[in-house]
Amino acid sequence: MGRPMAERLIDAGHKLQINRVKAQSQYLVDKGAYGVDTPAAAARGADIVILMVPDTQDVETVLFGPNGVASGLSGNGLLIDMSSIAPVATRDFAERVRKLGAHYLDAPVSGGEVGAKGGTLTIMVGGEAEDFERARPVFEVLGKTITHVGPVGCGQVVKVANQIIVGLTIECVGEAFLLAERAGVDLGTLKTALMGGFAQSRILELHGQRMIDETFDPGFALKLHRKDLNIALETARNLDIALPNTAATVQLMNSAVSRGLGGKDHSVMFRALGDISPDARA
Structure with missing residues (x-):
């Protein structure tokens, strides 16, 4: 950048x-x-x-x-x-x-x-x-x-908050898409339907399309987003607060990185979810 x-x-x-x-x-x-x-x-x-x-x-x-x-x-x-x-x-x-x-x-x-x-x-x-x-x-x-x-320092705190919202939203879009795909729903049709309802978001619009097209060239690399969420967890430890869903998303990112996907766009979490949920129909 x-x-x-x-x-x-x-x-x-x-x-x-x-x-x-x-x-x-x-x-x-x-x-x-x-x-x-x-x-x-x-x-x-x-x-x-x-x-x-x-x-x-x-x-x-x-x-x-x-x-x-x-x-x-x-x-x-x-x-x-x-x-x-x-x-x-x-x-x-x-x-x-x-x-x-x-x-x-x-x-x-x-x-x-x-x-x-x-x-x-x-x-x-x-x-x-x-x-x-x-x-x-x-x-x-x-x-x-x-x-x-x-x-000083508040800018970084706000950025960490931003990264929590973005990361967890990408992960939840990935879960929704995986569920729909495995249940036989066309993902393009799914996205069109969801963009007309309360689930609409910029992340659904942009990263949802990346998931549909399987185009994961960054963008923003997953390994860098993982770094930001680890900063969030470190900050949470210092404040004695719990960020359970952030921690779970980091674990999914760890899984993706272990599969060599760390340099891909963070929307590649969709693929990581599929990797840990093998398709029984295959």
Whole structure:
């Protein structure tokens, strides 16, 4: 998602310094971005630094590892982490960045690659109000629904809540489709009928069609969604609360990953459900 987000910022007239230029992102340099060798070099002289990496450990490494962003961040710089990571770690990273005299927002996103390309991402922002306003022009290039949800770390909490709803809804659509399919109902007809009733949803519309067509190219990879739900379970343990259906969905995801499906779109849970329910008619 970082590539189309960077492209939108370039097209909007922002000057970018980008780290880790690969073959598939060389076009960003051709469009005017400056390729640099280290995260520190990307941060040096920048008013705003944006991170978009897969997991909590990746954020820590990019920020505080050798030649990390922290060693190049200017005193009044604004660090925006748009990755989806653990809220507790986010608050720790923010405190370490603030001790350097810089500012920190956590701003995870929802909307996938389609939203990143179209500038329609949902952006959930945690941090100080003045930092949010400072970043707003950048967010408006990238997203459509932009909400300041509270202090640092709250953005990650809201993203985790989003991922619970999305993951469990995909799983329940998969269960409904499996039941109907095994009972002899055409899935296309099923989807048409359900979209006219109270069960209608964006997930039923989009991911239901993926299940019908058996097209599971990401999209959003199942293994990344599993990572987000594991963050939800870790957060729940810290708060001494139960998320039983989230835990069950993670187990289904584990089953799918064990079958080599972790790189497929998260709608592949439909196939995983079928795998653990062999068709007696076959």
